[in-house]
Amino acid sequence: MLEELYGLHQVKFLTPFEAAAWAVLSQRISMKVAHKIKNKLTEAIGNSIQIEGIVYRTFPSARQVKNLGVENLASIIKNERKSEYLIAVADAFDRVDENFLRQGNIKDVREWLMNIWGIGEWSAHLILIRGLGRMEELSEHEKTLLNCFKRFYGPEATEDQFRRVADSYGDFKGYWAYYLRAAC
16 A cells, blocks of 8 residues: 555644635535635735736735634625634634644644634544644544544454554654555
8 A cells, every 4th residue: 555655644624723614615515616615705805926928826814814704704605604604714823823833742733733713523534634744643533534444454353452552652653544545
C-alpha cells in the first residue's frame, strides 16, 4: 500500500477558517451546490489580485465574514441558518490565537471547535485535518475506515485491534487512516 500510494498527502485548505467555513457551507447539501455558495461568498467579499488580465480571488477572512452580519451574509448565501452558523464560526476564529489551534493539546482544540455553534464532531474532524493538518486523532465514528481495516488486516479483525494498530502510528495515525481509506 505504501509503495502504491507514495506521495499521496492530505489536501488542506489555505486557512483553518476556510476549512471551518467549508464545513458549515457543505453541511447537508451536495458538493456542487456548496462550491457555488463558497464561490459567491468569495466573489462578494474576498480579496482579489489581477495578474495579466486574470482575476485571482482569496476566500474572505474570519473578520470580513463576521463584519457582514447575519442579514448581509444571508443575502449572499441565501440560507439564514448557515449564515448564523458561519457568523458564529467567523467570530470564534477571529478571536482565537492560531498558535493554540496548531500547537495546543488536540483534545482542547477539538473541544474548542465543538463549542462553536454550528460545529459538530464531523466538522471539527474536518477542520483539524484539512484546516490545521492535525493528524494525531481519528474520528470516533469511522465505520468505513473499520471496514477498510478488515479488508487489509483480515475479516476477523476487531475494533480493539484497529485501535492498537492506529495507535502504533502515534501522531501520524491520521495519515495511516488516510492511506487506508485511499487504498480501500
